[in-house]
Amino acid sequence: MAIHLPDLPFSPADLEPHISAETIGFHYSKHHKSYVDKTNGAIEGGSLASASLEEIITAADARDDRALFNAAAQTWNHQFYWESLAPTQGNVPSSALQAAIDKSFGGLDDLKSKLGAAAKGHFASGWVWLVEQGGSLAVLETHDAGCPLTMDAKPLLTIDVWEHAYYLDQQNERPKYVEAVIDNLLNWQFASANFESDSVWKFPQS
Ligand code: MN3
Secondary structure, three states, rough: OOOOOOOOOOOOOOOOOOOHHHHHHHHHHHHHHHHHHHHHHHHOOOOOOOOOOHHHHHHHOOOOOHHOOOOEEEEEHHHHHHHOOOOOOOOOOOOHHHHHHHHHHHHHHHHHHHHHHHHHHHOOOEEEEEEEOOOOOEEEEOOOOOOOOHHOOEEEEEEEEHHOHHHHHOOHHHHHHHHHHHHHOOOOOHHHHHOOOOOOOOOOOO
């Protein structure tokens, strides 16, 4: 059972004008696909050949196989990122998530400011996450392929801050991309479903 590349949860042009169809096309069918292919190449014929992606990430981290961890975690992180983006305007946190946001950050605008500062300030490649950890919400940064699955944190949303996420649209101006995503595209319904679930989101199996 190989890992397969799931469909995008939207059409590539649906996030325009905030993220172009060209950016989504390259990001999904070149970058994301290559991580899926590298994961499958690394597990073929081995003990993880029929494991779930979550099991592969955890095992690769435990055995310090950085090449496999990077490919598998990037496969997972990217699908979580696609789910974290939504073209629908007006989607808001559920009342339960809103209450947790108020408690941990003071309010949604305060959370957005904190996410934005982390995403703009993150050095080099990585990810910025809204997570539930130890009973409260937090903004977490991971470097390179770093993934909350190995950190005892439940991810609710993520923003990809690798250059390939925005370079075609904004060149070096990461803050423009970050603001466009935070102001227009974050999928609060996805975050709410993750918050209210007893378990961590699972990568779709074929
Ligand atoms: Mn990416």
